[in-house]
Amino acid sequence: MGELLGGWKRTGYCAEPTVTDVGKEVTLMGWTNVRRDLGALVFVQLRDRTGVMQVVFDSSSLCKEDFERACTIRSEFVLAVRGTLVKRTGGMVNKTMKTGEVEVVVREFKILSKSETPPIEVDDNCNASELQRLKYRYLDLRRPCMQKNLMLRSQVSTVTRNYFASQGFVEIETPVLTKSTPEGARDYLVPSRVHPGKFYALPQSPQLFKQMLMLSGFDRYFQIARCFRDEDLRADRQPDFTQIDLEMSFVEAEDVLTVNEGYLKTLFKETLNVEIQLPLPRIKWKDAMARYGSDKPDTRFGLELCDLTDVVKNCNFSVFANAIQAGGSVRCINVKGHSADFSRKEIDALGEFVKTYRAKGLAWINMKPDGLQSPIAKFLTDVEITAIQARANLETGDILLIVADTDATTFASLGALRIKLAEKLNLIHANQFNLLWVTEFPLLEWNEEEKRFVAVHHPFTSPMDEDLPLLNTDPGKVRAKAYDIVLNGVEIGGGSIRIHAQELQKKMFDIIGLPDAVAKERFGYLLDAFRYGAPPHGGLAYGLDRVCMLLAGASSIRDVIAFPKVQNASCPLTNAPDSVDDQQLDELHIACTEKES
């Protein structure tokens, strides 16, 4: 006991001592960040999670044996050093370092651990590929920016717990091994050993449990919950991710939004010291679509969409006419003042870009100083062109980009194009945080493949009271008491007021074509619970990873997750998923038909 460190204790972290501590004896422990060997003088930057401190090994003050030992120190060796904190003078001061005015003159030291040459450099300038970084994640996480990201994430969790606790929320854990609820994302399944042929599912969210907690009387609940979805990955999607999940009883949507606006204000203040003005702006779903072509608009820049449908509905250009005839629309973006910024080749590239969103093409009108240029001008009358110009406020120096298609395709392609244009034209300012509520989502969506309505959110979402009559006559028009919270064009959370009346819930299942028997089998326990006194309730869940990504200024949630997975859902560090012993499979009553050699 105690031999390893020989009774040494750290006096503090590496980057803590300042000029006011000069003259003190310090004991620091950490990793060798850089070594600079000048022959009879060796400098080492000692690093821990607070930063670095320069420590000096001087041949004139150390015994020969110790100095020779110091010369063997290499990158990432773990050291314990003890010596005097001295003030640096003159040219020795390094103003770029937090601790650049002081250094430790080493009197004695221990090499606590040696290190092989690290395969990737432990440095923020390290430009190793993400695959290498993930393979050696334990080294990658030593880098200051990754340490900063994970400490920020920790702070987010702390602020979240403190805030919701202060508002009277009770933190309750819900099971990770639970029951499969299809009709959502694909479930991760866990075979049962004691129930041959049966499976647990990992939760996609604690949705049904938190609703039952409302029935149990925990009228304000929250949880930082791990969730699992077996779907393809993206920069902002991992198979296992974390939600800040909350639910409230005896509330309307307004109450949920208010409590969460308080949370967001607190979160931004305490993590980034950014002031958020309340109340947050709101936009109705249909307006978000019409103006931004997206249900998660980035409002940090303009480039809003403009509807040309009625202006061109009688024109001779068959692409426009046909789209409108088929019930679609013709919409455009006026890129004001950027007429000269798009070559023919670049416009063609934008055309290819919108095709990835199923648009058939991109029409355009370029208002050059020497006249209007457009491949579609010949199909339009002067009156129609004038009408387009008036509608889109199209003036000399502007370029108009137009898509004609179904509403869904028009919105999707122009919505994506809008963001691409903003990036190309540098219209997005860093350090700006635009929070926005999107409200009045549609309750249901017609699914052409399955020939039925499906819930846009989930089937427990309450319709808006004034739209209840439409449930029977025109379900596609019914709006939901659902809301998303959007930050800089990223959906960071969403929620709704739930259905708490059995009759309405039955009707919902009916409309989405879920037979009573199936509903009973899947959600029977929740439906039963509703029979014993259900309070009106609603809530919201945030994607914690996305929130942290945006607060950290990262471009992927992988940068705020300690051990993330790569695109094929595997982990380069642990090599999960991996094959298992036959004995394990036997115990689980599983036969594996595909085996890798």
Add this chain to the structure above:
RNA sequence: GGCCCGGUAGUACAGUUGGUUAGUACGCCAGCCUGUCACGCUGGAGGUCAGGGGUUCGAGUCCCCUCCGGGUCGCCA
């Protein structure tokens, strides 16, 4: 499942029209150096050009297949 981009030394990259012994930077190793801080100087080691097949007198380079990574569409109630 579709589309796009990529895979060359430990790491990141360059590699011309297919042509000699595949280069550069960082890192690494050795030597020198008492104020460096992106230390410097001198020297050195280090390559399955992702894998397989094909075209060719000749392939890192061209073609096909596979694998791997990133982005994205579908998917993600």
